[in-house]
């Protein structure tokens with residue numbers, strides 16, 4: 033599936049905030065129009081309107097994924113109420129847009145997108161929410177993307193992201209960058225507490241650095257620091273902690289493996305002593321069972337996102353994935 037990239041007629045320019053824009057500047061596509069019809073019915077039933085989003089109280093934040101929501105919960109503290117859209121155990125590339133998501137966003141003040149083409153489905157939710165006051169932060173704007181294709185992107189490359197690999201939140205340093213951007217966005221919505229947001233972002237940045245240093249040391253002590261992954265979701269994790277990803281089960285992103293490709297992986301596993309395959313729970317067990325049988329590879333099943341949109345979950349999840357890789361290698 034190709035990721036939809038929306039064009040904006042005139043992106044709202046806010047000085048010093050490249051990732052911020054207003055929902056009013058968006059262009060609706062034909063699919064969005066169909067979804068909006070469903071939304072109209074939802075509004076009639078629930079008797080709510082976009083203007084209610086102005087009601088005072090905590091800043092309402094909706095994020096595409098739990099990881100961004102968790103960072104926002106930590107930076108926002110008691111001043112925010114945070115929710116996420118995608119469930120952590122499902123494929124984040126393919127989220128079904130439901131009217132209930134639009135209702136949720138219709139009451140929000142801030143939407144946090146992953147960006148880099150991962151959550152094109154969020155555009156439909158935002159358009160359908162008809163929330164003119166919504167501030168949208170593209171959290172991927174400040175990230176230096178890995179795996180950026182150099183030439184022209186075509187179908188033979190699979191589900192490749194033209195702007196680079198979008199799974200950046202698995203590097204603690206990238207989450208720290210996002211924390212800073214969220215602090216700035218919250219500070220604009222609530223200037224009275226802007227210093228608090230900045231301080232909490234700085235605190236989270238310190239925690240991220242501490243986890244990075246601690247786990248890097250553990251990884252460096254592993255006899256073999258080479259793993260397989262199923263999808264290319266873990267390149268930032270590997271790069272941050274010193275784990276080399278020898279190959280992916282998917283020959284190109286989003287394309288299931290062929291017998292020939294799996295045979296190639298057996299060769300790599302034997303040659304380089306690869307003993308771990310890191311795989312999201314929603315992929316088939318077939319390839320993992322084959323690699324286990326033929327080359328003794330152990331499958332570590334882990335979601336690429338944390339379980340809860342709560343403060344602390346994001347870093348805890350990264351730490352626990354690494355613990356499980358370390359346990360499987362030893």
Ligand SMILES: [Zn+2]
Pocket residue numbers: 125198199263264265285
């Ligand atoms: Zn992907």
